[in-house]
Amino acid sequence: MPELPEVEVVRRGLDRWVSGRVVAAAEVLHPRAVRRHVAGAVDFTDRLRGVRVAPARRRGKYLWLPLGEDLALLAHLGMSGQLLVQPGGTPDEKHLRVRVTFDDVARGELRFVDQRTFGGLSLHAVGRDGVPDVIGHIARDPLDPLFDEDAFHAALLRRRTTVKRALLDQSLISGVGNIYADEALWRTRLHYELPTAGLTRPRTAELVSHIREVMNAALAVGGTSFDSLYVNVNGESGYFDRSLDAYGREDQPCRRCGTPMRRRPWMNRSSYFCPRCQPPPG
DNA sequence: GGAAGCTCCTGAAAGC
């Protein structure tokens, strides 16, 4: 499932294989894949034709290809989205949703493949900072040099919510999904239902540090491929799932204390934690 | 206005 490290791996791939090229044509094979492009699929393909792609950028789990001064092709991979660069003539993937071809045909075409169709592509105006207007509310991610840890801590204290909810709120801190939230909480020995108001400044610093640690470790091995739905632009999987300490480890011994790990249903998904290292609040 | 819950979607796995 693509979180920040996986999206960053894809961004690097796009930089290598797509930036600098000129779009020849685009084809939408499933309208839901461009549902966030409010003007519709025809407008989407019309406006892409003939534009030159600039180096890919990313904020949190969103990535985009700047197209000239004031337009960008925004992508979100959702649960199962893949951006693949394939040689022309390669048989279509079963869940191919959008195809983009370029004037230099020999370098392959860009394909958006998405089984569960939670992801999508869309075109948007960009603001002065070069960020697409529709993601202006997305906070900087913890790997961004301009991420403001003091402001993040202050925001946590203002919220009347719990720590894992806050980590998944992309307007507070971006790029963290269910897997890396559980991993960072395990490393910080925090229970997912701890109220954010109970976090001290040093604890917040420790938590952010562990988020960075787990993300950098995942990046180093190409991301996490827990259910084989995430691959880089060349269709290769990452290996970080072999290093997970919490996510998916129900009933297995905690790597710190040996206590069997627990899984609890939480917000229509799951939370994995060690009941001894991460005792519930109160 | 803020927080919590619902919904979209597909396919693998489990249950019967």
Add this chain to the structure above:
DNA sequence: TGCTTTCAGGAGCTTC
């Protein structure tokens, strides 16, 4: 064997 149910989850939308 084959059908039904459950589960996975990011983020926009709705409800309280």
